[in-house]
Amino acid sequence: MTFPNRFLGRNGPAVSAIGLGCMGMSDFYGPSVRTDALQTIDRALEAGITLLDTGDFYGMGDNEMLLAEALQGTGKNKRDRAFIQVKFGAQRGPDGAFLGTDARPAAVKTALAYSLKRLKTDYVDLYMTGLDPTVPIEETIGAMADLVEQGYVRHIGISNLDAAIIRRAHATHPITALQYEYSVISRDMEAEILPLCRELGIGITAYGVLGRGLLTGSTGAGETDWRSKILPRFQGENLEANRKLVAVLQDFARQEGLSPAQAAIAWVASQGEDIIPLVGARTLARLEEAIASPLKLPAGILARMEKALPTDQVQGSRLMSLRR
Template identity: 70%
Template sequence: MKFSTRRLGTNGPFVSAIGLGCMGMSEFYGHADRATSLATIAAALDAGVTLFDTGDFYGVGHNEMLLAEALRGKREQAFIQVKFGAQRGPDGAFLGIDARPVAVKTALAYSLRRLETDYVDLYMTGVDPAVPIEDTIGAMAELVTQGYIQHIGLTNVDAATIRRAHATHPITALQFEYGLISRDMEEEILPLCRELGIGITAYGVLSRGLLTGSKGSGEGDLRSAYYPRFQGDNRTRNERLAAALARVAQEEGITAAQAAIGWVLSQGEDIIPVVGSRTPERLAEALASPLKLSDASLTAIETAVPHDAVAGERFMAH
């Protein structure tokens, strides 16, 4: 099945207009059933989704192995983007970032084994305060030359870092949180990416379920622990935004999730939302989102959910 495609950056490959984020299939959002996760990835492939997002630290390797299992015999149908650098302890604690050149190559070696593949389509780094970005990108460039990665990406970095990285080796894509109530990148980062021809893979499109009424609680669900927007009075106030979005979406004949995803899709052909659907049903809903909303619909949605109305920061201070 052919799903609508978009080009990842000015000179990058064409990928599905919506990608599947696999993180929640391993941890953070509560229990995920393995069979259901595999069925969701299979449904994505059948629907024509090609972009799959993972990280070597999601489930401490579990997510890559799950994706590899789902893609056996179908690797060439998938464009896999992998984030690396975050260090984890045996108890799951986050210990910092390691993006030294030797760590870049070691991390990729393990990812290739877990993913059961000879190459990664897009390898993405954040910032290691102890390592110049030029050193990290330089090591990644070597891996491009050797054929182990096809494209270099960045995640959650500032504009100055993007410029320095791009001057070292062309950057194909930036992954950044972007959605109705997370619009920080519009001021400086999005214009810069467009200037340099860098595509955007947007995560947090539903604000981790906040915009669809998720409580962020329950066994194994860490959203209320890590994200202030799911805590106390913040959650109460943000639930009103979710309710307002649901009302507007109903008037438009779509769901709240489709309104939020459609809003991101409507912001430009260079933006590819990555949705964290964990069941085939939620995936089907996401993939039915409108690729381009009318100006009137966009205005109605933005009036219901003003970007400055959200309560709480995106992350805990630490």
């Protein structure tokens, strides 16, 4: 099966029009069944979904090893069909707590060396950094550019940076993609970040397109589910208020013959050919639902959807609060 493709940025590679976010298969969203995860990755590749998103700190390396296992097997050229996007830099303790970011040049290269081992591959398609406030972005991107020159990395990406830092990063080495949270209820990127990326020809891999599950009715409850612990939108009165918006989305989606997840994915996919929604499906059922999502909604439907879900009514920050 051939899934529709989009180009990742003005001069970037062709990748599937939606990507598979693998984070929840190893961490953060509560228990995940490994066999389900492996089947989901395999089905995604079979369906023509090539963009696979992971991070070296997802499950402290487990997510990369899971992906490597899925890309082995008996399937023909699975690695060649996959476009692997890896984030690095976040530091975590043995208890899983976040300790900060390390994006010094030596740390960049060491992190990649370990990722290549865990992924059982010779290269990463898109290597992606966030901001280490103690290191000039030029030094981090410069080290990543060395890895491109050496053939270990095909493209350079950045994650959750502001406009000024994006410009500096792109001036150091062409940036292929920015990863940023984007959904019908998280639209702050539109003011400055998205226009800048379009000016510079940088593609967007959008995470959180389902509001980290909020738009599908998830409450983030559970001992091993991090959302209710560190995401303000999933806490207390914020959650109760936001669940009313979810009910609105459910009614809207039903009228359009879509599931709430499909409506949310379709809204993001409809914002431009330079945007690749990342869908965090952990099971075959959720993946099939995503695959069936429209990639372009009529302007009238988009306008009604945005009117029904005004961002100023969303309660709580989308950003993590790491206080315990």
